Amino acid sequence: MKIAILSRGPKLYSTKRLREACKDRGHDAKVLNSMDFSINVEEGYPDLLYKNRRLPNFDAVIPRIGASITFFGTAIVRQFEQMGVCCLNSSLGIITSRDKLFSVQFLARHNLGIPQTIFVKERAAILPAIQKLGGAPVVIKLIEGTQGIGVILADTDTVAEAIIETLHSKKQNVLIQQYVSESKGKDIRAIVVGNKVVASMRRRAKGDEFRSNVHRGGTVENVQLNEKYEKAAIRAAQIMGLSVAGVDMLEGKRGPMIMEVNSSPGLEGIEKATGIDVASEMVQFLERQCNIPEIDLRQRLTQDKGYGVAEIHIMKNSDIIGKTVSEAGFRERDIVIMSIKRKRTTISNPKATREILLGDTLLCFGKLENMESFIVKSRTRRRRKKE
Ligand SMILES: Nc1ncnc2c1ncn2[C@@H]1O[C@H](COP(=O)(O)OP(=O)(O)O)[C@@H](O)[C@H]1O
Ligand SMILES: [Mg+2]
Structure with a gap:
């Protein structure tokens, strides 16, 4: 394959090792500096120029996008994706992981274990936030810091408050996080x-x-x-x-x-x-x-009007509890169940004979209008309780 390694440091250990690994496995690898690209957005012909010349064809891309060039670097990866070139990490994945708030928000709902984290903007909310975390010591983090820079351990509530206020006054977004002292x-x-x-x-x-x-x-x-x-x-x-x-x-x-x-x-x-x-x-x-390149589902699904992906939560009043997938009548209503999330496990591609239980979350693709009939309406959306 012809592989582009996007990196601003051809002499960096990681870049050199990736290049070597590509060569050892019989590939032709080139290290390209993301900053030397121009993005040509043209209908039907997404393209890239490199050092003002047309970029030769590549089969795959290994993005090594530094934190200081996230915006432009991910735009280049996105353009490769539009051109149908296989990228080792997706532009969306890179963007999501760069933002520490974005990351913990995403991770929190999956019960994987994260340090409790609070984000506030108003001065009056700082102290209550620190106290909600059990008081100092707390960890204060810049949202886009790396290599430990922008991560501070504050020993007292007043010091923590003063640091956060100072960072806010400099227009910095910061997270306040529980200090996991046992991992010191x-x-x-x-x-x-x-x-x-x-x-x-x-x-x-x-x-x-x-x-x-x-x-x-x-x-x-x-x-x-x-x-x-x-x-x-x-x-x-x-x-x-x-x-x-x-x-x-x-x-x-x-x-x-x-x-x-x-x-x-x-x-x-x-x-x-x-x-x-x-x-x-x-x-x-x-x-x-x-x-088997990864595809962006959202871009593909909108082509057929009225079809989409949705989650159906099986709640107390649902009349399909205890029925099998086939008895529940999804297929007749033009809906395919892709997976069932049950407590901490996921059942992919459930068989027609699989029973649906209270508390299941069904990930479905199909006619959105028909999915509504499976959704039990509750007046208010209840918050999940702490375990
Ligand atoms: N909540 C925390 N409790 C204890 N130690 C922490 C906590 N958050 C960060 N640290 C320590 O600080 C280091 C840097 O934090 P991290 O969030 O990974 O920022 P960076 O992106 O700068 O690496 C971690 O590797 C860990 O050793
Ligand atoms: Mg880190």
Whole structure:
């Protein structure tokens, strides 16, 4: 394949390793600087220029988009997607994972374990937010920080309040987060490729530092994850829409607490700590991904009027509880059930004989109008209770 590695640093460890891995597997790889592209948006002919020349054809793209160029970098990836070129991570996945608020909002509903996080804008809301987290110490984070920069541990409520006020006055968006003290100074980085964890390490902060980032002097060691941590990492990457991700987790009292999901995880620390050829794992996955490229469902589905994807929650008054998929009459009403979410498991492509239970969430594709007949109306949308 002809592979473009989008990176501004051809000499960076990760870029070099990816290039090597492509070559070792018989591909022709070129490192291209995202900033040298021009995007040509023309009806029917989405195109890209590179250094003002027409870009030769590529079969696949490995995006390594730095945090400082998220906007332009993801626009280039999006353009490759429009051109039908297979991208190792999607532009949407990269954008979603870049924003720490966006990420925890997405992750929170799936019960994977995240540190409780509050976002406020008004001065009057700062102290109540800190208190809602149980008071200081709390962690304060810039929404788009990386490498530990913009992550502060505040020891007292008043210091926390003052820091947040200062950042607000500088027009910065900040998160206030519960400090997971039992994980002090260490965390887990799991590299997810496709639907497996290919390598994982524990990072330890230097001295009194609480941030374990390698860029902050943290050290790394190989670690074997148990199933709970592996599952959480894989699911987190999947929820963020990333095929390749570095998932950072704190070791909480009750198990993993996901802090963030990185779309361009650095390879140096992890390859050195584990001895695993992560770059090659990524390239091998790319080869497979290109055979069945990911598609953006929203763009495809709108073609047929009135069809779409919706979730049907099976609530108390539903008259299909206890019926099988076939008895419930979905097919007759032009609806296909793609999956059933039942507690913590998901049943993909349920058979016609599968029984529908109270509490199930059915992910369906079909005539939206007909789906309404399966939805039991409740006057107010109840909030989910804490477990
Ligand atoms: N809520 C928290 N509790 C304890 N330690 C934390 C918490 N949030 C972050 N840390 C520490 O700070 C480091 C950096 O935080 P992170 O959110 O990953 O930001 P960055 O994107 O800058 O790496 C983490 O790797 C972890 O060691
Ligand atoms: Mg991090």
